Amino acid sequence: MQNKTMEIVEGDITAQSVDAIVNAANTSLLGGGGVDGAIHRAAGPELLAECRTLQGCPTGDARLTKGYRLLARWVIHTVGPVWRGGNNFEDELLGNCYRRSLEIAVKTGIRSVAFPAISTGIYGFPLERATRIAVREVGAFLAKNPAIEKVFFVCFDRHTHDCYQRVLGES
Ligand code: ADP
Numbered sequence: 001m002q003n004k005t006m007e008i009v010e011g012d013i014t015a016q017s018v019d020a021i022v023n024a025a026n027t028s029l030l031g032g033g034g035v036d037g038a039i040h041r042a043a044g045p046e047l048l049a050e051c052r053t054l055q056g057c058p059t060g061d062a063r064l065t066k067g068y069r070l071l072a073r074w075v076i077h078t079v080g081p082v083w084r085g086g087n088n089f090e091d092e093l094l095g096n097c098y099r100r101s102l103e104i105a106v107k108t109g110i111r112s113v114a115f116p117a118i119s120t121g122i123y124g125f126p127l128e129r130a131t132r133i134a135v136r137e138v139g140a141f142l143a144k145n146p147a148i149e150k151v152f153f154v155c156f157d158r159h160t161h162d163c164y165q166r167v168l169g170e171s
Pocket residue numbers: 011012013014024025033034035036038039080116117118119120121122123124154155156157160
């Protein structure tokens with residue numbers, strides 16, 4: 001799956017100049033650590049105020065807010081699964097996060113999206129397994145939805161970046 005619409009970036013997702021960045025949130029949508037904390041700090045308190053009105057989000061689903069002080073106009077908040085050994089629908093739920101986020105993007109007229117490596121930090125999902133799911137789900141979605149022009153996989157560290165390079169290179 002050689003696809004010019006998927007690109008790997010090493011860096012901070014809050015600095016990305018795209019229509020929407022995706023937040024790896026928790027079910028409360030009220031902020032947390034990792035990428036979630038970074039996004040709330042960069043977007044400012046208005047983001048939390050809007051999130052409070054959403055009354056949470058189930059695992060595997062996604063919700064839309066504005067981006068406030070971010071360069072990105074929108075934030076798509078998705079809730080990845082906590083890794084519990086692999087027999088608790090973790091793969092399906094993680095795939096749903098990518099698909100639901102992109103469905104919301106299409107509905108909103110968003111053309112460029114940046115994803116973090118959902119669930120691979122505090123939530124403990126094995127990195128390579130998560131990367132394969134991310135690349136497969138996004139690739140399949142893009143093949144059917146040309147309205148999305150660009151998807152960036154934003155990798156916060158070299159290890160994650162190398163894993164994405166390897167997996168995308170194989171496809
Ligand atoms: P989860 O709870 O879904 O595992 P985390 O935020 O703990 O979410 O981690 C998900 C991924 O996001 C990890 O690879 C982590 O290194 C990365 N990450 C943390 N901060 C940022 C950031 N500012 N920009 C992009 N990725 C980030």
